[in-house]
Amino acid sequence: MEIHMSSTSTIAAIATGLSDSGIGIVRISGPDAIKVGDRIFCSPSGKSVVRHLESHKLQYGCAVKEDRTVIDEAMAVVMKAPKSYTGEDTVEIQCHGGVLVMKKILETALKCGARLAEPGEFTKRAFLNGKKDLSEAEAVMDVIRSKNDYALISSARQLRGELGNTVRQIRKELLQEIAAIEAALDDPEHLSLEGYPEKLRVKLEEIRDKTEKLVDSAVQGRFMKEGISTVIVGKPNVGKSSLLNLLSGEDRAIVTDIAGTTRDILEENVNLHGISLNVIDTAGIRDAQDQIEQIGVEKARQYAGEADLILYVADSSLPLDENDREIFSLIKEKKIIVLLNKSDLKERISEEDIRLLAKPYLPGEGSFPVIRVSAKEKVGMEELENAIRDLFFQGDFFSHEQIVITNLRHREALQNACESVKLVLKSIENGMEEDFYSIDLMDAYRELGKITGEEVDDDVVEEIFSKFCMGK
Amino acid sequence: MxxxxxxxxxxxxxxxxxxxxxxxxxxxxxxxxxxxxxxxxxxxxxxxxxxxxxxxxxxxxxxxxxxxxxxxxxxxxxxxxxxxxxxxxxxxxxxxxxxxxxxxxxxxxxxxxxxxxxxxxxxxxxxxxxxxxxxxxxxxxxxxxxxxxxxxxxxxxxxxxxxxxxxxxxxxxxxxxxxxxxxxxxxxxxxxxxxxxxxxxxxxxxxxxxxxxxxxxxxPARMDGRSIDYSRMEEQFGDERIVPFSFSTDPDTIQKDQVSCWLTYTNEKTHEIIRANLHRSPIYAGIIEGTGPRYCPSIEDKVVKFPDKERHQVFMEPEGLHTNEMYVGGMSSSMPEDVQLAMYRTVPGLEHCRIVKNAYAIExxxxxxxxxxxxxxxxxxxxxxxxxxxxxxxxxxxxxxxxxxxxxxxxxxxxxxxxxxxxxxxxxxxxxxxxxxxxxxxxxxxxxxxxxxxxxxxxxxxxxxxxxxxxxxxGLVSEKQYHALLQKEMYIEKEMERLKHTMVGAGKEIQSFLVSHDSAPLKTAVSLGELICRPELNYQVLEEIDPERAVFARELCGKDRFPSDVIEQVEIEIKYEGYILRQKRQVEQFKKMETKRIPEAISYDEIPSLRIEARQKLKEFRPVSVGQASRISGVSPADISVLLVYLERYKKI
Incomplete structure (x- = not known):
């Protein structure tokens, strides 16, 4: 049988964002990168220099078209394999960050023998060449697809290997324990396990807490990555629409209209200083009606059931009535923020009134933030943002110390590892012989290894590679 | 010629x-x-x-x-x-x-x-x-x-x-x-x-x-048994009930009188002599080129490796019934004859020992x-x-x-x-x-x-x-032996099934039985299997509240009790079920990689992304499966990922 593997091609892309920024980089990677680089860059005196460049040294000169006409002044750097991001020969042309200039340079590179890189392809090559571990590679994919800045920060942090480092540290600790047990089994004369279970228990409780914390962060991670699913409810004409408009106002955030996949309703993605809200506007259903119709209530009930956050809007200039009570009855155990709109008008209901009304329907103390807003005067938005941050990110959304798990696979692995650690703790509690510990310790160790890529799980490999658009 | x-x-x-x-x-x-x-x-x-x-x-x-x-x-x-x-x-x-x-x-x-x-x-x-x-x-x-x-x-x-x-x-x-x-x-x-x-x-x-x-x-050396003072050592007996090695040996036929082994220890004096003469050990003097086993170390190795250890175990084991030679377990050595004798004689009970055969190293x-x-x-x-x-x-x-x-x-x-x-x-x-x-x-x-x-x-x-x-x-196991195995499997399966499905209620008799064995009383009915899982209980003690057992055994194997090897399996399989299950899951994961075969005609030079070291190792070892490849030192998980992807493509060609 003849085996044929397509030989690696040379790829090129704009490595910086497609916006007019200070500096732009066009990256070319692959076996012909230097050849291509030589055709699109020359020294100030017009000589081809790229092929003579020392690795990792900047060269001043010009980016040129294939007919050698100058596009712009630029810098070039050659990074020879394997000491580059991708592990292949790489040339980067750094130019002034105008979109037009970058596009021209890229076009020339493509004419000179490179092909346009697919999304994530540089990273794919880095992974394949052993330059990145699995978690780093995944994080890059997350960066490419993340919806907002915070998801980006979190992914970037994984990219720097913080998750990898933390997990590797835990793995190291687990391995030490496994080794201690195994060594004692093999050499009982010289290594005793007396008093060991108690020591192990303390250590494992620490590890359990650490992994649990990481698992918890995964919930936050989902909010960061996918946005908080939010429903606005309230009686007609209390200002729901104007509130939504305010939230999605052009001075605040990008609004993208996504037709709901299972719903025949618009879901708007609102970005509040980086917090992503996927807002379903129930107002859209009911505004045409004067009364709350049964169908409207049903819809509200359905959305409220699926939402992470409910924004309850009331007109503070009108008294509360049965309709408010009915809407509250739908909300139950959800996170809720009450917005008293039209705070610019004379206030007819107080915070107390709201809390009294809500009490029978909310669990516990029924504590929830009540914020006075005025869609008209544009006040209260900052308080709303802070309230959301408190509810979903324990306020420490900006903590740079925290690792947030934004990847479902990582969360699963952490959860499994945590369960295994708990099983060992149970074995200790039940007084099982030490040789039983290794089974679950090993499971925990392996699960964590799946995050860092130190354990090969072929399912994961397949999944990652399908993400990387590997050809069939 | x-x-x-x-x-x-x-x-x-x-x-x-x-x-x-x-x-x-x-x-x-x-x-x-x-x-x-x-x-x-x-x-x-x-x-x-x-x-x-x-x-x-x-x-x-x-x-x-x-x-x-x-x-x-x-x-x-x-x-x-x-x-x-x-x-x-x-x-x-x-x-x-x-x-x-x-x-x-x-x-x-x-x-x-x-x-x-x-x-x-x-x-x-x-x-x-x-x-x-x-x-x-x-x-x-x-x-x-x-x-x-x-x-x-x-x-x-x-x-x-x-x-x-x-x-x-x-x-x-x-x-x-x-x-x-x-x-x-x-x-x-x-x-x-x-x-x-x-x-x-x-x-x-x-x-x-x-x-x-x-x-x-x-x-290690062999010693003249008559020169050993056993009163200064701890006697080590054999088991009361002897378990045979062979599955074909009837345990009843091999119960017999056994000889004893003896335990004694080295001490600081022994270690001093060894340390003082290390330069005369062929290993430490560099005469031996071969590599010795770390896990079966000579006494010199142990003294050097565990400097804080005050003593090491020494087992005196008979070489046979018709010789008085004793094997000195734990003290293998390649020291010269005079050092050997001096160090052995520091050990309690060996003060006057005579060496029949010197300890030696072999390359x-x-x-x-x-x-x-x-x-x-x-x-x-x-x-x-x-x-x-x-x-x-x-x-x-x-x-x-x-x-x-x-x-x-x-x-x-x-x-x-x-x-x-x-x-x-x-x-x-x-x-x-x-x-x-x-x-x-x-x-x-x-x-x-x-x-x-x-x-x-x-x-x-x-x-x-x-x-x-x-x-x-x-073709090395006879029809009869194989049949015996099938029967054993059947007994184990049936008895486990019975135990898992036989429920006992929270009746007075059961509760007092549990209390008498320091086991928590029942709140609801449970199976006998669940009771076996309790650390303080086992198959044998449960006989008291398991009247069906003897009847069931008689029906199946014609005796009031299942053979002891059957009972052993039943007990272990039930008692450690959770652990066994988890280990079986680990095996499933393992098998996935093991069953991914690497074709004999594979050319590692054609896999562009393999690291050089991995490529060399794979060429050298020529593993038969991805699983085996993953255990070769020098082949990293990233290399295995690359190999997996290559094989996926290979399959599709």
Whole structure:
């Protein structure tokens, strides 16, 4: 049988964002990168220099078209394999960050023998060449697809290997324990396990807490990555629409209209200083009606059931009535923020009134933030943002110390590892012989290894590679 | 000059523990087999410790027996003390060890060989392997990295010139190839125990393209029992109820009087003498080039490695019933004679000891088993197999297991059948061979509990359930033995089912039973199985509240109780069900990688993203599966990912 593997091609892309920024980089990677680089860059005196460049040294000169006409002044750097991001020969042309200039340079590179890189392809090559571990590679994919800045920060942090480092540290600790047990089994004369279970228990409780914390962060991670699913409810004409408009106002955030996949309703993605809200506007259903119709209530009930956050809007200039009570009855155990709109008008209901009304329907103390807003005067938005941050990110959304798990696979692995650690703790509690510990310790160790890529799980490999658009 | 010229099926070179198993397996499968030994007196010789089994090695012997090997039966005939080790620990690490009457062990095995049909013993030194180049396949250069057999072995030639043509050769040369023994400054060029070394075969092997290396091992002194003061030592008895090694041995037939072993300790004085004379140790003085086993260290090694340890254990073990020689377990050494005597005499009870045989270290030629397939056939030489210490292992049990597998697979190759390959999840033998052929072992390989990842499934008590069927399929386990296994399986299954489905209520009788066993009273009805899971209860004590048991047993097996080996399985399987289940899940994961085969014709040079080191290692070891590839040192998980992707594509072409 003849085996044929397509030989690696040379790829090129704009490595910086497609916006007019200070500096732009066009990256070319692959076996012909230097050849291509030589055709699109020359020294100030017009000589081809790229092929003579020392690795990792900047060269001043010009980016040129294939007919050698100058596009712009630029810098070039050659990074020879394997000491580059991708592990292949790489040339980067750094130019002034105008979109037009970058596009021209890229076009020339493509004419000179490179092909346009697919999304994530540089990273794919880095992974394949052993330059990145699995978690780093995944994080890059997350960066490419993340919806907002915070998801980006979190992914970037994984990219720097913080998750990898933390997990590797835990793995190291687990391995030490496994080794201690195994060594004692093999050499009982010289290594005793007396008093060991108690020591192990303390250590494992620490590890359990650490992994649990990481698992918890995964919930936050989902909010960061996918946005908080939010429903606005309230009686007609209390200002729901104007509130939504305010939230999605052009001075605040990008609004993208996504037709709901299972719903025949618009879901708007609102970005509040980086917090992503996927807002379903129930107002859209009911505004045409004067009364709350049964169908409207049903819809509200359905959305409220699926939402992470409910924004309850009331007109503070009108008294509360049965309709408010009915809407509250739908909300139950959800996170809720009450917005008293039209705070610019004379206030007819107080915070107390709201809390009294809500009490029978909310669990516990029924504590929830009540914020006075005025869609008209544009006040209260900052308080709303802070309230959301408190509810979903324990306020420490900006903590740079925290690792947030934004990847479902990582969360699963952490959860499994945590369960295994708990099983060992149970074995200790039940007084099982030490040789039983290794089974679950090993499971925990392996699960964590799946995050860092130190354990090969072929399912994961397949999944990652399908993400990387590997050809069939 | 006329020479002897014979035609046989199989030649086995060496009649140690590997050679005996290999030869018996081949002959029992009906192949005409010759076993060569430099001395018929050394058949199944135990040149080191006078025992069989021990931690993890006991597992090996039971597995060997399940497959149809001889070692378990032979020790059952010749043991003089028997003990199940680690009974205070989990069932996975229980391990059987028996003290052997060495001379008797050797004599019995020799008799077994002598009485085996199709088997001939020949005292002769094999000096040459005969082979032919296989020209029917393109050369390596033309096929890139594609696997090619360059040679086929056709026979052997002895020192006297006799030629034995054969279809397969099994090398079981142990520690005899170019052996030299060291006792301090004195060096003799002999095999173990002063036996003749084999000095010619190495050259022939190298001509054949086999690369050799030097390993080293050692043994402690033997002492005159009359010179030992046992009153200063702790007596070590055998078990009251003896468990046989062989699944075919009826336990009732082997209960007998046992001899004792004795425990004593080294002390600071011993260690001082050793430290003061380290420069005279051939190892520390650099005379020995071979690499010794870390896990079977000499007393010098222990003193150097554990400087804070105030004492080390010393076991005095009898060498047999008809000798008063005692083996000094734990104090192997290659120190000069005078240092040996001085250090031994510091040990309580050995103050006036007389040494019969000095401790010595032995150095010998062996191979890196990376040159072998897991079938133990050489990758580049068709029909050539090897087993035992020659493959870089240490220990009688490790040798015997390889011998059996090499014997079976040599026979399978003659029959043109696929080889018997055991994996890591089904046996210690699988672990042993996989480690030998996959890992970069730099010292004699000794089996240890920790090497088996799935040891809760690989217990010594269930070796028959794991492997008997394979032995039967190969043809080494009789119809009767196999039938007995099926019956045992049936009893276990039925009794487990009954226990899991027999409910007991929270009645007065049950509650008072539980209270009397310090067990929490019931709130609702539970099954007997659930009660067995409680640490404080077990199958036996539950008899009191399980009136159906005897009836059920009688129905099935005609007795009031199931056989004790059935009860043992039922109890373990139920009590540790959760752990067993989780370990089985681990095995499933393992199997996924193991079943991803790597085609023989794969060319690692065509996989662009492999790192250079990984590429070299993969080319060198030529693993048969992705699983095996992942265990080669120098091959990283990232390389495995790359390999997986390549194979995915390969499949689709």
């Amino acid at each position: 006329p020479e002897i010229h014979e035609k046989v099926d199989i030649c086995v070179i060496g009649a140690g523990h590997a050679g005996c198993e290999a030869a018996l397996a081949c002959a029992r499968l009906g192949l005409e087999t010759v076993i060569f030994t430099v001395s018929v007196e050394s058949i199944a010789l135990m040149p080191c410790n006078p025992n069989i089994g021990g931690t993890s090695k006991g597992h090996l012997v039971r597995e060997l027996d399940a497959l149809g090997g001889e070692m378990g039966k032979n020790i059952d005939k010749t043991f003089i003390q028997s003990k199940m080790l680690n009974v205070s620990k989990g069932p996975a690490v229980h391990s059987l060890r028996a003290q052997a009457d060495k001379a008797e062990y050797s004599r019995q095995m020799r008799m077994t060989l002598e009485n085996q049909d199709h088997l001939v013993i020949k005292q002769a030194e094999v000096c040459d392997l005969l082979w032919e180049e296989d020209n029917s396949l393109p050369s390596g250069e033309e096929r890139g990295e594609g696997r090619i057999r360059k040679k086929t072995v056709t026979g052997v030639r002895t020192f006297t010139g006799a030629v034995y043509e054969c279809k397969a050769v099994i090398l079981c040369t142990g520690t005899y190839l170019k052996a030299r023994c060291l006792c301090g400054e004195s060096i003799t060029y002999t095999g173990p125990n002063g036996l003749q070394a084999a000095n010619h075969l190495s050259d022939s092997l190298e001509k054949l393209g086999i690369s050799l290396r030097r390993f080293k091992t050692g043994t 010998y030629d062996c191979i890196h088993a990376g040159q072998l397939y897991p079938s133990l056939e050489f990758k580049d030489i068709k029909g050539l197999f090897s087993a035992g210490q020659f493959n870089g292992s240490s220990g009688y049990e490790e040798a015997a297991c390889q011998g059996l597998v090499a014997g079976i697979n040599a026979a399978m190759s003659v029959f043109h059948k696929s080889p018997l390959i055991l994996d890591r999840s089904e046996s210690y033998i699988g672990v042993l061979i996989d480690d030998l052929v996959t890992k970069d072992n730099r010292e004699p390989y000794r089996m240890m509990t920790s090497r088996a990842e799935y040891r809760l499934l690989l217990r010594q008590d269930n070796a028959d359930l794991r492997l008997r069927k394979k032995g039967y399929e190969v």
